[in-house]
Amino acid sequence: MATQLPEPIIEQTYYLNMGPQHPSTHGVLRLFLKLDGEYIIEADPIIGYGHRGHEKMAESHLYEQFLPNASRMDYLSGLIFNHGYVAAIEKMAGIEVPPRAEYIRVICAELNRISSHLLWFGTYIMDLGGFTPFLYAFDDREIILDILDRVTGSRLTYSYCRVGGVAKDVDDEFIAATRGFIQRLRSRWEDYHNLVTKNVIFIHRTKGVGVINREIALRFGCSGPVLRAAGVVYDIRRVEPYSVYPDLQFEIPTGTAGDAFDRYMVRLQEIEQSLRIIEQALERLPEGPIRGRAPRNVRPPRGDSYFAVEAARGALGFYIVSDGTRYPYRLKVRAPSFGNLQVLTEMLPGTLVADTISILGSIDIVVPEIDR
Amino acid sequence: MSFDDFREELRKVVDPAAIRASDHGIKGYSLEVTARSDQVGRIARAARDTDLFLEAISGVDFTDCFQVVYFFNGFGAGSRVQVRVKVNKGESLPTISTVYDAALWHEREVFDLFGIAFDNHPNLRRLLLPEDADFHPLRKDFGRVHAVRSTDEIYGDPTA
Amino acid sequence: MAEKKLTYAPLVHVAALEHMLNLFRANSLWPMTFGLACCAIEMMAAGASRFDLDRFGAGVFRPSPRQSDLMIVAGTISKKMAPTIVTLWEQMPAPKWCVAMGNCAISGGPFEYDGQYAIVPGADLIVPVDVYIPGCPPRPEGLIQGLLLLQDMITKGEKRNVFRRFQRRAEKGR
Numbered sequence: 209m210a211t212q213l214p215e216p217i218i219e220q221t222y223y224l225n226m227g228p229q230h231p232s233t234h235g236v237l238r239l240f241l242k243l244d245g246e247y248i249i250e251a252d253p254i255i256g257y258g259h260r261g262h263e264k265m266a267e268s269h270l271y272e273q274f275l276p277n278a279s280r281m282d283y284l285s286g287l288i289f290n291h292g293y294v295a296a297i298e299k300m301a302g303i304e305v306p307p308r309a310e311y312i313r314v315i316c317a318e319l320n321r322i323s324s325h326l327l328w329f330g331t332y333i334m335d336l337g338g339f340t341p342f343l344y345a346f347d348d349r350e351i352i353l354d355i356l357d358r359v360t361g362s363r364l365t366y367s368y369c370r371v372g373g374v375a376k377d378v379d380d381e382f383i384a385a386t387r388g389f390i391q392r393l394r395s396r397w398e399d400y401h402n403l404v405t406k407n408v409i410f411i412h413r414t415k416g417v418g419v420i421n422r423e424i425a426l427r428f429g430c431s432g433p434v435l436r437a438a439g440v441v442y443d444i445r446r447v448e449p450y451s452v453y454p455d456l457q458f459e460i461p462t463g464t465a466g467d468a469f470d471r472y473m474v475r476l477q478e479i480e481q482s483l484r485i486i487e488q489a490l491e492r493l494p495e496g497p498i499r500g501r502a503p504r505n506v507r508p509p510r511g512d513s514y515f516a517v518e519a520a521r522g523a524l525g526f527y528i529v530s531d532g533t534r535y536p537y538r539l540k541v542r543a544p545s546f547g548n549l550q551v552l553t554e555m556l557p558g559t560l561v562a563d564t565i566s567i568l569g570s571i572d573i574v575v576p577e578i579d580r
Numbered sequence: 581m582s583f584d585d586f587r588e589e590l591r592k593v594v595d596p597a598a599i600r601a602s603d604h605g606i607k608g609y610s611l612e613v614t615a616r617s618d619q620v621g622r623i624a625r626a627a628r629d630t631d632l633f634l635e636a637i638s639g640v641d642f643t644d645c646f647q648v649v650y651f652f653n654g655f656g657a658g659s660r661v662q663v664r665v666k667v668n669k670g671e672s673l674p675t676i677s678t679v680y681d682a683a684l685w686h687e688r689e690v691f692d693l694f695g696i697a698f699d700n701h702p703n704l705r706r707l708l709l710p711e712d713a714d715f716h717p718l719r720k721d722f723g724r725v726h727a728v729r730s731t732d733e734i735y736g737d738p739t740a
Numbered sequence: 741m742a743e744k745k746l747t748y749a750p751l752v753h754v755a756a757l758e759h760m761l762n763l764f765r766a767n768s769l770w771p772m773t774f775g776l777a778c779c780a781i782e783m784m785a786a787g788a789s790r791f792d793l794d795r796f797g798a799g800v801f802r803p804s805p806r807q808s809d810l811m812i813v814a815g816t817i818s819k820k821m822a823p824t825i826v827t828l829w830e831q832m833p834a835p836k837w838c839v840a841m842g843n844c845a846i847s848g849g850p851f852e853y854d855g856q857y858a859i860v861p862g863a864d865l866i867v868p869v870d871v872y873i874p875g876c877p878p879r880p881e882g883l884i885q886g887l888l889l890l891q892d893m894i895t896k897g898e899k900r901n902v903f904r905r906f907q908r909r910a911e912k913g914r
Contacts, residue, residue, distance in 0.1 A: 228824055231773045231803040235780070236821055256708040257821040258777060260851045261858035263693075264717050268724045268855065276850055283778035299606065327781070330788075346788035353785075364877050365778055429633045429682035442655045448604075510734055514608030514651065514660065527649070529640055531734055535726035542636040542651075550685050576777050579708055579818075709858075710820040717857050724855030 221249060226564070228257045234331065235575030237549075239564070241556070248564065251556035253549055258579040266539035271297055271506050274539070276367045281541060282577040283365055284327055285520035287313075287320040287356070290369040295450060296515035296526040297371050300508035308496040309373035310452045315386065315489045316356060316368065318482040322393075323352040324520035325475045332472070332569040333404055336413055341403050348393055355385045372502030383490055390483050400476070414468035418555050418567035421466050428554070429547035432522025433478065434571055437463035437470035444518035456488050468570035475572075505534040521545050521572055543577040583659045587611065589626035594619055609651070609660040617665055617673050620650070624676040624683075627652040632659065634676075637686035639694040641720045643730045646696055648673060666731070672697035693718040759900065765809070765835065766894035767903045768797040769887070772808035774828070776815025779842035779877040783814045786880035798887055805831040810890075812883075813863040816844035816851055822860045829867045837894070839886055840869045843876045850876065 227238040236257035242250040262281060266274050278293040279286030291313050298305060330345030353363045359378050360368040368375050404410055425435045435442055443460045445453045461477035463470030508530040516525045522544025529538040548571050555567055590599060590613065598614040615623060627634075635651040650663040667673055675698040677683040687698045688707040695716035698704060706713065720728040775783055786793050793799045802808040805828045817825060829838065840863040843849035848861030863869055870893065873886035888908055895901040898908060 228821065229772075229774060229805075229828060231801075236776055256706070256710070257818055257824070258816070259708040259818050259820065259858050260777075260816050261717065261856055264723055264857070265851070265853065267718075267720075268726050268853075280778055280850070283781060299608075331784075343789040346785060347790065350785070350788075350790045363879065364781055426631070426633050427681045429635060429680070440655055447655070447657050511607075512649075512662075512734070513606070514662070516608065516660075523635070525636060525651070527636065527638055527651070529734060531727055531729050533727060537727065537729060537734065538638070538640045540636065540638040546685065547682055550682060553684075554681070715857070723857055724853075 219244070224561075231335075234569070234573060237573070237575050239552070239568075241561070241564075243561070246560050246562075248556045248559055248561065251552055251564075253552055255549070255575065255578050258576040260576070260580070262580045263539055263541065266536050268535065270534050271508075271536060272371065274536070275369075276365070279365045279367060280576070281543065281580060282519060282521065282524075282545075282574045284324040284574055285320050286364065286366050287360075287368060288317045288517060288519045289524065290366060291317050291451070292515060292517035292519070292524050292526055294369045294371050295517065296513065296528055297506055297508060298502075299515055300511075300513045300528060300530060301371075301502075301506050303372050303502045303506070304500045305373055306497045306500050307452070307494050308377075309498045309500070311489050311493045312374050312378055312498065313369060314451055314453065314456070315378075315486055315493075316360070316366075316374075318485045318489070319352050319356060319386070321520045322479050322482050323349045323356075325479050326352075328475065328520075328572050329400075329404075329472075332572075333410070335565050335569045336410065338404070338407075338410070341400070344396070344400065344403070348389075348396065351389050351392070355382060355389060358382060358385070370499060370502075371506050373497070373499035377498050383493070386486060386490060390487060393479075393483065397480070405473075405476075411469065413563075413566050414472060414570065416465075417468045417563050418559075418570060419465065419467045420551055420555065424551060424554060425466075428551045430522070430551060431547060432519070432544050432572075433471050433474045434522065434548050434551070436460065437474045438466035439464055442523075444516050444523050448516055450515075450517060452489070455492070456485050458482075458485050468566055471570045471572075507532060507534055516542075519544055521574065521577075522548060541577075541580055543580065545571075545573040545575075545578045549573050549578055583610075583630075583654055583656065586626060586630040586632060586654075586659075586661070589630060590623065593622045593626060604658045604660070607662075609662040610658050611661045613661065613663045615663050615665050617667060617671070620663070620665055621674050621676060621679070623663055624650075624652075624679040627661070628679050631655070632661070634680040634682045634686070635660070637683065637690055639690045639696060639718065641694060641718065641728075642734075643720075643728055645669065645731065646694060647731065648690060648696060650676075667696055672699050674699050675701040677701055692716070695719065759895075762895050763901065763903065766797075766891040766901060768800075769810045769837070769891070770800050770802050770808045771798055771810040771812050772805050772828070772832070773801045773803050774811055774813065776813070776817065776821065777844065779814035779844070782877040782880055783812060783841065783883060786883045791880035791884060793884065793887070796884065796887060796891070805829075806833065808832060809836050810839065811836070811867070812839045812841050813845040813867070813869075814841040814877075816849060817860040817863060817866070818858055819860055822866055825863070826866050837870045837890060838863070838867050839871045839873060839890060840864065841873045841875075841883060841886070842878060843874060845869075846872045846874060 228236040238254040240252040326345040330342035333341040510532045512529040525542035527540040531537040600612045632652040635653045640647045646667045692706045845863040852861040
């Protein structure tokens, strides 16, 4: 017998605050959601809970003193931020970097990219409810961290690059350990795919969810795997090559549909391509010095300059305005997640709250690089 | 749509003397444009029509004025454009958020850190600092900075 | 005007019962997932497969402050975030403890300099901290050492913690 309710139900929209303390927002992000039942009508990401004043710090610190800040902005791809920052200064000041240092930088940057994507893989699947891939990914990631710890001295926030080269040379143990890691990850790759990629629940939660097509990506300035999953072949390592990337062979994986599943596949394929890059770089690693000739306190000439690198999350840019002294006049960091996060204002309305976690996780943001 | 299309469109909007080619390998951008605040909207529309995306908007504080720097970039090689606009202290710029949704946050950030207002921005409130903050931190008269300069000291060109 | 002193001490003390309760509390600390910045990643790594926190009883990270009894402040406290931290601390039921992990939570870390505007230089300015773990970021072993120290503080000495099957190197011989 159907239940007849005594009076009509009055429905109202209500506001739900997700964060800033929330296990799935990957940092201190606050999503202010206007809900109609389980459907989102409006979404407003509120950032600034991780604002530490990096750009203001740069104006009263020497170029070399800012180096630790560079890797604390996006701590998951800290070496790539290191690399971008010193390369921007070197380009402005016309400082030559010896080839051995360039190859070491590329090897460490690609190892960092793999560790960042592995962490994303673990936490994304954990958000969706599966705990095992998190343990697998972190196990492999610990090996990368051991390798990088041996040469840089730090596990997470590296200050390894110097203006003109790198701080410390790599030894045979490093090369052997890296080769061992490449073999180990390749042998476990099937496990990763078996655990997740063919899982029915995972496919239902990611296929068709959060479609970001080329037009949306253009309007919001997205870059990185988010843009490549939409089908656009845009990778700074190919389009504006820097360091020794022109000499290395690798492909740029792209997707077709631009949904969360494509972003997942693009990142896993990027890990495979990074392994290829590391292998080639280890083969071609030349002998030689690891620091070029650079003054103790670098003084770039007057003017401004923009330098872009491909971080794990997208196109990272350093815009330096120099007045000819040892201190920057203005340092602006164009963080990749800044453009990627704004897409949520467009993607979330019309979806369910449970899909929010899937979309937010698949975009892969790190909040301190948005807030700087 | 290629980058040359954008160059052609740009010549219709801005005085050709204000457009300079620069060495991408040294500067990071291939075109350098000095624009006035009323030309910004049409430049943005020309960029949108020729398939460029908005990469960054940055402010810089000088003694004589603010400078707002826009970076547009295309998906091909060597297609980055720098557009520099001088804004007197206390003046505002028109918004380009109707053309690029990315500008919604970039302009809010410039407003938050420098205090430069953008006309017709739908939601001009603070982005990074707490809502009730009453200072603009990246101005040179706030906190500790090493130097305050004028535009001539950096760019050295009286028309810049 | 006399100030009312807030205390978490119970009205009735029964020493043996207290000792047992402290033993249970120390060996099953439930932390709150509260990573702010880089130290959060090392906290996650401490809870993951190599440096398992679960073997010390502290592996169950609760998202809600009402279900946790340990707040690990891991990361820089920005001025925008500070009221949230105090709210979360007050939402946690007693008995509760707080660990400041990383240089930023101890004293502002690399972001504290003369003329900074954005951060609160230290968690102990806003919440009462029991253990300070230095490092930028501290290794997961450092976090584990801090947690074991906190456990000893709760049981009032390592010898009284009968559930522990090893001896901390710092306490050996005491």
